[in-house]
Structures are given as structure tokens and as C-alpha cells.
Amino acid sequence: MAPRSVPTLTVGGFLGAGKTTLVNGLLRQADGRRVVVFVNDFGAINIDHDLIETVEADRIALSNGCVCCSLNDDLIRSMVAFCDGDRPDLFVIEASGVADPRSLSSTLEALEAARHAHLRARLYVLDAAQVGGLGYADTEDLVDQAAASDLIVVNKSDLVSGNRLGAIEQLLDRSAPTVTRAVTSRARVSWKDVMGVGAQMRCSGRHQMHGHGDHGAFASTAFRGFPPLSEDRLAALVTLLKRTCLRAKGVLTVEGEGRSSTLLQLVGPYVEMTPVPPEASQLAQLVVIGWSKTLPTAEVSDLLQAEPWA
Numbered sequence: 001m002a003p004r005s006v007p008t009l010t011v012g013g014f015l016g017a018g019k020t021t022l023v024n025g026l027l028r029q030a031d032g033r034r035v036v037v038f039v040n041d042f043g044a045i046n047i048d049h050d051l052i053e054t055v056e057a058d059r060i061a062l063s064n065g066c067v068c069c070s071l072n073d074d075l076i077r078s079m080v081a082f083c084d085g086d087r088p089d090l091f092v093i094e095a096s097g098v099a100d101p102r103s104l105s106s107t108l109e110a111l112e113a114a115r116h117a118h119l120r121a122r123l124y125v126l127d128a129a130q131v132g133g134l135g136y137a138d139t140e141d142l143v144d145q146a147a148a149s150d151l152i153v154v155n156k157s158d159l160v161s162g163n164r165l166g167a168i169e170q171l172l173d174r175s176a177p178t179v180t181r182a183v184t185s186r187a188r189v190s191w192k193d194v195m196g197v198g199a200q201m202r203c204s205g206r207h208q209m210h211g212h213g214d215h216g217a218f219a220s221t222a223f224r225g226f227p228p229l230s231e232d233r234l235a236a237l238v239t240l241l242k243r244t245c246l247r248a249k250g251v252l253t254v255e256g257e258g259r260s261s262t263l264l265q266l267v268g269p270y271v272e273m274t275p276v277p278p279e280a281s282q283l284a285q286l287v288v289i290g291w292s293k294t295l296p297t298a299e300v301s302d303l304l305q306a307e308p309w310a
């Protein structure tokens, strides 16, 4: 009997929209199914890979490039390698926050032709707090990408007013009227809903070809192994990043008793700092992503007292 083809979910969405949060939420519902997650980070350090909650062997990092263009061959090779062994129950591809997830359709078609994997559903996470905060052209681009998906997850509803949510819903009514939608906080979607939507959307015209977006507009810089930060320098760093960057994430060590480590997550003006348990204390590392023309590499370097690593 021919081995079964592996159903595959793609997860797209702009920088910081909540893709990793959504994938982790799905993994918690896996109920014994074996899920292999391919994680693509735009920066040179794949921090998302570390944040995905699954066993080591089933998280595959695709770093320092974009899965919709330069890393496409790596993705295909890696998926085929998994299909040569004991096939998993599900593949999940989390695209980078600058990828155009529409480009993954042709990758999936090639794998489908070889009976390795097939597209189950394309999920697109839209950050409700971000939509409209970007320029008109960028917002339009995100909405176009969302319209080419099977499920739009309008996330971070906790951060916006009812009016703002209503305006986003109206925009999607006009631009993506046939795509199923879920309004969420913490990107909570049920396994059943996700699998159900895919089954309904098998013939959704996904054979269009799409080029990838203009990644040249974005740049990232990464720092590693820098010394512990004083409270003041940490505050100055956060202020700088909020003002100048689209996305930053990393693990920082803060000076003081016990030298605590903190996971910093920044999406535009939104900041989360979560203590990292001592047993998981890691090498200090930070990835900063923004517009190429305004990325504050030198200022971040001064505050961290370290040269960029990549």
C-alpha cells in the first residue's frame, strides 16, 4: 500500500501577528498525533524555533532567509526526508513574518504531485492592533494575503476597541468575503475548526502563482552573548525599539541579584517581558527587525555593548 500523503497547514501573517502563539495552541490539542513544525524566522537566530512547544526532533528551523523564496529548497528537502521515514500525522509550516505565504502553494503542489504531502488549510493571522497602523499599501498587501487563505484569524482582539474590530470586519467583508474568519485573543483556534475549514476549502483557486514580497524593505540584525543589562539600559533599549522597530525578540539577562533572564517580545509599541525560568536560562540573544532604512543597529549595539552577531 502506498504511504499516505501528509496533510499540511501553512501559517502566515505579518511580523508578530501571533503565528507562533497559534501553532503552540494547536500543538497543545494534538492529542498524541505526531506534528512536525517547520519554523521560518526572518532573522539569523531562529528564536521562534526555541519558542515552539514540541519535542526537539519535530521542530525544524529554517533560518536566515525566507521560506517563500531562498529557503524553499531547504523546506522541500526537509519535508521529503520526513516522508522517507515513519510519516507524521501533520506538517505545519510557520512562514516568516515577511513571507508571502501564497508562494508556498507551488511548493505544496510539487509535494502533492509526488504524493508526499498535501495542503490541508492555509491559516492567516492578522494582528488587529497592527492593521491600519502600517501604511495603506502594506495594509492592502496583508489583506490580499489574508484573502488568499482558508481561515483568517483576526488576532489580538483584546488590544483593540470594538469599533476598530468592526472596521476590520467590514474591510474583510469587502476584500475576503468568502474566507472563514475567527476573531481571537492569543490566537486561540480549535483543532477541529482548523481541520474543518481546510476540508471545505479544497477547491479555492489556490493554483495562482505569486511572487514573494519585497523583503529588501526589511532588515534584521542579531546580537548574541552580550553582557547583562542594567535596569536603565534595558529601559532605554525598550524605548528605542518601540520607537524604531517592527519586531524584536530575544532573551536578555538583567543585572542584579540572581541575574534573572527575561524573554522580550516586542511588536511595534506592544511589549511583553516574561521571566525565563532559571533551568531554561539561555545565552543572551536578541533579534531586531525593521525597515531597512531605519533599523537602529548602531544604537542597539551601544546599549547592548556588543557588536552585531549577524
Ligand SMILES: Nc1nc2c(ncn2[C@@H]2O[C@H](COP(=O)(O)OP(=O)(O)OP(=O)(O)O)[C@@H](O)[C@H]2O)c(=O)[nH]1
Pocket (backbone or CB within 6 Å): 013, 014, 015, 016, 017, 018, 019, 020, 021, 022, 048, 096, 097, 155, 156, 157, 158, 159, 184, 185, 186, 187, 247, 265, 266, 267, 272
Ligand atoms: N495581547 C496579546 N498579545 C498576543 C496575542 N497573540 C500573541 N500575542 C503576543 O504577541 C507577541 C508575538 O506573538 P508571536 O506568536 O510570537 O507572533 P509571530 O507572528 O509568531 O511573530 P514573528 O514570527 O516574529 O513574526 C508575543 O509577545 C505574544 O505573546 C493576543 O491575542 N493578544
